[in-house]
Amino acid sequence: MTTFDRLAARARALPPLAADLLVVAVVGLLTGPDLAVNDPGYRQADALSWALFAVSLAALVVRRRRPVPVACVTGAACAGWALYGHIGELLNLPVIVALYTVAVLGDRHRTLWTGVTAAVVSGVVALIVGRDVVNPQGLPVLEMIWPLVPLLLGEAVRTRRELLAEYAARAERAEAEREREAARRVRQERVRVAREIHDILAHTVSAMTVQAGVALDALDTAPEVSRRAMTQVRASGKEAVRELRTTLSLAPSPPPARATG
Numbered sequence: 001m002t003t004f005d006r007l008a009a010r011a012r013a014l015p016p017l018a019a020d021l022l023v024v025a026v027v028g029l030l031t032g033p034d035l036a037v038n039d040p041g042y043r044q045a046d047a048l049s050w051a052l053f054a055v056s057l058a059a060l061v062v063r064r065r066r067p068v069p070v071a072c073v074t075g076a077a078c079a080g081w082a083l084y085g086h087i088g089e090l091l092n093l094p095v096i097v098a099l100y101t102v103a104v105l106g107d108r109h110r111t112l113w114t115g116v117t118a119a120v121v122s123g124v125v126a127l128i129v130g131r132d133v134v135n136p137q138g139l140p141v142l143e144m145i146w147p148l149v150p151l152l153l154g155e156a157v158r159t160r161r162e163l164l165a166e167y168a169a170r171a172e173r174a175e176a177e178r179e180r181e182a183a184r185r186v187r188q189e190r191v192r193v194a195r196e197i198h199d200i201l202a203h204t205v206s207a208m209t210v211q212a213g214v215a216l217d218a219l220d221t222a223p224e225v226s227r228r229a230m231t232q233v234r235a236s237g238k239e240a241v242r243e244l245r246t247t248l249s250l251a252p253s254p255p256p257a258r259a260t261g
Contacts, residue, residue: 016064017061020060020061020062020063020064021061023060023063023097024057024060024061027056027057027060027093027094027097028053028057030090030093031053031056031090031091031093031094032053034088034089034090034091035049035050035053035081035086035088035091038086038087038088043084043085043086045086048080048084049081049084049086052077052080052081053077055073055077056073056074056077056078056094056095057094059073059074059094059098060074060094060097060098063097063098063101064101064105067098067101067102067105067106068102068110068114070098070101071095071098071099071101071102071114071118073098074094074095074097074098075095075098075118075121077094077095078091078092078094078095079121079122079125082125082126082129083125083128083129085129092146095118095147096147096149096150097150099114099118099147099150099151099154100150100151100153100154101154102114102151102154103150103151103152103153103154103155103157103158104154104155104157104158104161105158106158108155111151111154111155114151115147115148115151118147118148118151119144119145119147119148120144122143122144122146122147123140123141123143123144125143126140126143126144127140197244200240200243200244201240201244204236204237204239204240207236208233208236208237211229211230211232211233211236212229212230212233214226214229215227215229215230215233
């Protein structure tokens with residue numbers, strides 16, 4: 001496992017609020033310095049700039065519970081910075097995180113409409129403030145593309161999670177079906193064993209009854225016949241016990257219960 005995988009696993013193990021606060025801290029550490037140092041000739045950070053910054057970070061705390069409103073708030077702050085005269089490579093990081101959350105926690109329909117809205121708003125802001133303010137390297141049409149990147153990434157992550165969940169559900173259903181089939185076969189085998197036991201007992205008891213009757217009838221007149229009949233009764237009983245033990249030893253055990261939780 002790589003270092004990145006270990007860090008990702010630890011991040012996923014955090015409680016939701018702790019993970020959100022960690023995201024806010026990372027976004028703040030990256031966005032804050034970019035906001036504090038603006039290019040010469042453009043408006044420098046002031047109270048309004050930092051107020052938009054604080055609002056963006058505060059909104060990200062509840063991004064899981066209110067992803068669309070958080071995207072609107074962070075998007076408005078990002079547009080406010082651009083309209084106010086700030087430029088920077090990382091000023092759109094809060095809205096990027098918010099757009100990713102919209103996609104990863106939503107569905108394809110919401111992602112589509114959010115992407116259309118974000119692209120249009122970003123393009124309009126670019127047209128209003130001019131290409132040099134929003135992105136010195138880009139044109140308005142390029143400004144319409146960047147909001148789609150976190151949405152596509154979130155869509156890909158959500159789709160992968162749904163596929164993994166579906167695979168897990170299929171495996172769970174298959175395992176449950178195998179257990180039901182095993183239990184059904186055990187029940188059938190037990191029914192077969194019970195029938196065999198019934199047949200053994202019925203045959204043996206019938207034979208012993210006949211032999212006991214012969215012994216009883218010959219008890220006074222033919223003791224030897226009565227003795228042989230009773231000996232046969234005892235032998236039939238022993239044979240029946242052996243057959244029952246053999247049959248019961250072949251009876252299947254119930255399948256082990258599947259662990260839950």
